[in-house]
Amino acid sequence: MQAEVLSQQGHRAQPVTGPPRGFTIAILLAAVAASSGITVIYTVLVTLYKAFPASDAVSWTVTAYWLGSAVFAAVSGRLGDLLGYRRILLLVMSVATAGAVVAACATGVGMLVAGCAVQSIAAGITPLSIGLVRENLPPARLPAAVGLISAAGMVSAGLIYICAGVVVDHYSWQGGFWFKVALCVVAVVAVRLWAPPSPQRPGVGIDYLRGLAFAPALCAILFAVQQIRTWGLHDQRLWSLIVGGLVVLGLWARHQLKAHHPLINVRLLKTREVVLANACMAFLAAGAMQLGQVFSLLAQQPAGTHAGFGLSATAAGLLMFSINIVALVASPWSGRVATRYRARRAALIGMVILALAWASLIVLHRSLLLFVPGAVLCSFGLAFASTALYNQIVETTPAHQTGEATGMLYVFFSCFFAVGAQAVFALLRGSAAGHDGASFPADSGYVSVFLYIACSSLAGLLLVSMLPRRRTY
Structure with a gap:
């Protein structure tokens, strides 16, 4: 676990500090925090329908999460490559924690949906965790580490489903989100204590404004897909969103291909x-x-x-x-x-x-x-x-x-x-x-x-x- 690897800039990553198992524990706890994102929302969904019986927007807690996750996963991973995986991982988990707090304190559906949308940034935890282990482990140990992250996500999802359900049954739907807050806080502390900082990266000039143009386009397409049951396949709004989103994605991809330092490297x-x-x-x-x-x-x-x-x-x-x-x-x-x-x-x-x-x-x-x-x-x-x-x-x-x-x-x-x-x-x-x-x-x-x-x-x-x-x- 003390192995050092060369970063892409030729600098050596700092060795893993603290107990050899500390780094593994930190990565596993980050995987638990990642899996708690949508799992907690699924767990409290039935209760939310009962708590807000007059609102048809409760299902947007799930929709908002998936729309946001599609965007944040790509952006978070890229920012980790540019600014350091540990730094962005801590930021992502902190923002996800704040989103869970907003949802737990929500007094209406609008605030609840907003909190779930902010929580969707947790989708960036997995790519950042994989980047972090690749930066600090020798190549021979990397596939097993990726497998451990995947296993932790799937197994913890089952445990979270049960634990969050018990909390909701004995407390309230807010308890489910406070449970997620606790998981994220523990993960943040573990990563800060046991995950080594990434090596310094040289600054590059990136056009963030046009680089993020894929986000609204992708959200428009996914929103249209989510609305198929409500609108039907013959609704003009559906196809307008899909076609418009695809056009914007095409223009965005063309720009990113030509950019010397793209936000998202479409060349991949x-x-x-x-x-x-x-x-x-x-x-x-x-x-x-x-x-x-x-x-x-x-x-x-x-x-x-x-x-x-x-x-x-x-x-x-x-x-x-x-x-x-x-x-x-x-x-x-x-x-x-x-x-x-x-x-x-x-x-x-x-x-x-x-x-x-x-x-x-x-x-x-x-x-x-x-x-x-x-x-x-x-x-x-x-x-x-x-x-x-x-x-x-x-x-x-x-x-x-x-x-x-x-x-x-x-x-x-x-x-x-x-x-x-x-x-x-x-x-x-x-x-x-x-x-x-x-x-x-x-x-x-x-x-x-x-x-x-x-x-x-x-x-x-x-x-x-x-x-x-x-x-x-």
């Missing part, structure tokens, strides 16, 4: 390995990443619909935690495979597992006893594949662009996660089963979703197979 997307990794992440986000939404609904749907298991919210939370905990094995294992055989092979293994696991659920989902091992296999494959994709980006980009490249990967994740959520909702809505006056997805709807995700995993597998076998960096 000219690299075959980076393009394929991002495209594979897009299929993963639109498909297998929908695991939480699909499994939670299937677990709690009344058994009388002949398409659900009728579990309580608490039991469903425990089930989801049990499913996610396999990431403790899958992510580090994926890192070890990447260390020995390169990330390409780890990604191939993960995508094969995903395709087979989701296809098996077409039959296994009718029995809880059979569904659980199938779902565990889905979670295992997801952790294995997602860790491998982050390691693939690390392998194929220079060290001084780690934050930017992994941040861009998260942007693809955020965008296509929103698209995938709409696709899953449309497939589930295509068939309905009534129960006690309420409408739930029919069994055929779940079969369609499992088939759709299996096919998206196969598409990702095809893209991974096109990756070159050699390591670029």
